[in-house]
Amino acid sequence: MKLHFLGTGAADWDIKTRQPEDTQWRRFSSTLVDDKLLIDPGPHIFDYAEMTGQLHLFDNVTDIIITHSHQDHFNCQNTLKLCSGGRNCRVWGDMADLRKLYRVLGEDMTIDFHPVTPGQKFTAGGYKILPLHSNHATTDKDEITLNYIISKNGQKMFYGLDTGWFRTESWNIIRKAKFDCMVFELTMGDIAPGNKRIFCHTSIPMLEIMLQTLHAQGCMKPGCRSVATHLARYLHTDHASTRERLAPLGVDLAYDGMIYEF
């Protein structure tokens, strides 16, 4: 699979204050798989396509999966744009995402939406996709926020944005899998205990413990690649320092525009 990171930041990046010369800038997190499957149609995806001169980036997207309805991950207008103009994209997510589409788009809501259930596999764009309940929440109290296991041609990837420690029922599925690639969220850096995000996001010390456990339980195939994304602007230092900090853990650090193949 080929992962194309269109954005690698958490929700505290403000595109309005971006300086053109800032090469370390991060857009909101979104990832394109094999140019075909888009994970999280956030508000910055077209900015990425335009600023990098890839105007046809989304031409082959057939399916869009949504992790949760937070504004940095799911933008209704951009989703509509991806699903119109002759493209027949299917959109997959929790019912809360459908409620948001109706709330925001009103009678323009013509998107082909398919609700998903944690633990129930579905097929989209040739991928077998298994949604898992993530450890996260939004203002929609009925929302089931999601991580995904995505498989194709014998390869398996975990996509874990946004989440803290895995929920038990999700861990019971994750621990039986053997991954070729795991994408972790790393909202928090090496923060001191006390940060309020600790129960719904991941820090470097937490990632370290997760990785030890995943390795010990045999969830990562030999050569399994690990990559961290979704970094908060104010909880990390510069890219190079974080990359160095993660190197001994065997974790790569994503940046906007990174292409990652496994």
Ligand SMILES: [Zn+2]
């Ligand atoms: Zn987020």
Ligand SMILES: [Zn+2]
């Ligand atoms: Zn979130």
